[in-house]
Amino acid sequence: MAAEAGxxxxxxxxxxxxxxxxxxxxxxxxxxxxxxxxxEKLLHPNEHIYRVDFIQQHKLHFLHxxxxxxxxxxxxxxxxxxxxxxxxxxxxxxxLLEPVGIFWKKLGAKEVECNEADAQEFGERIAELAQIRxxxxxxxxxxxxLEPPHLKGSIVFKA
Numbered sequence: 001m002a003a004e005a006g007x008x009x010x011x012x013x014x015x016x017x018x019x020x021x022x023x024x025x026x027x028x029x030x031x032x033x034x035x036x037x038x039x040e041k042l043l044h045p046n047e048h049i050y051r052v053d054f055i056q057q058h059k060l061h062f063l064h065x066x067x068x069x070x071x072x073x074x075x076x077x078x079x080x081x082x083x084x085x086x087x088x089x090x091x092x093x094x095x096l097l098e099p100v101g102i103f104w105k106k107l108g109a110k111e112v113e114c115n116e117a118d119a120q121e122f123g124e125r126i127a128e129l130a131q132i133r134x135x136x137x138x139x140x141x142x143x144x145x146l147e148p149p150h151l152k153g154s155i156v157f158k159a
Contacts, residue, residue: 008159009066012050012077012138014148018088019049025089041091041139048148049088050077050138052155054130060157062123067103067112067153073146074104077153078139079126088137096139097125103153104144127157 026042029035036042043049054060069075079097082088099118106113129136142148 006158007063008056008060008157009154010052010054010157011154012052012140012151015049015051015137018051018137019043021087022049022089022091037090037092039092039094041093041096043139044141046142048140048142050140052126052136052138054134054136056159057130057132057134060127060130060159062120062127063156063158065101065103065114065119065123065153066156067114067151069103069105069112069146070150070152071146072105072107072109073142073144073150074102075146075151075153076141076143077101077103077122078141079122079129080137080139082137083133091139097122099125123155126155 022043029042067075078100080088080091081095081097082091099122101114101119101122103112103114105111126136140148140151142151
């Protein structure tokens with residue numbers, strides 16, 4: 001949790017079980033030689049499902065992202081509009097929210113960079129969605145050699 005009073009830091013938690021279940025959907029379709037539903041989002045090997053559990057849902061004001069990357073690379077954070085079910089097996093492309101947060105670290109850099117305007121808008125949208133959700137799911141796409149163990153991320157709100 002954030003050290004300062006009135007701040008709430010909510011970490012991204014890698015949902016390995018849900019990621020595995022979504023990958024099984026892809027394997028099942030391949031084995032049966034079937035096509036996915038129109039618009040169905042199938043996970044690529046570099047995509048993983050994360051979640052944020054809102055321990056407080058109301059009166060959250062987005063402050064900033066705290067994304068720490070242990071090595072150079074890029075991570076794209078896409079929110080999903082799934083409300084009540086943790087079963088994203090049949091996640092549809094239309095359920096992926098805009099804008100996305102893109103965070104990257106260049107070779108030799110100490111700080112993580114991002115597109116500030118999109119990250120700000122995305123964070124504010126998450127604060128609004130928290131009012132109707134206890135949990136929010138995210139699709140994280142890792143590129144440039146970055147993998148889930150290299151990421152420690154959270155969203156910081158004023159509560």
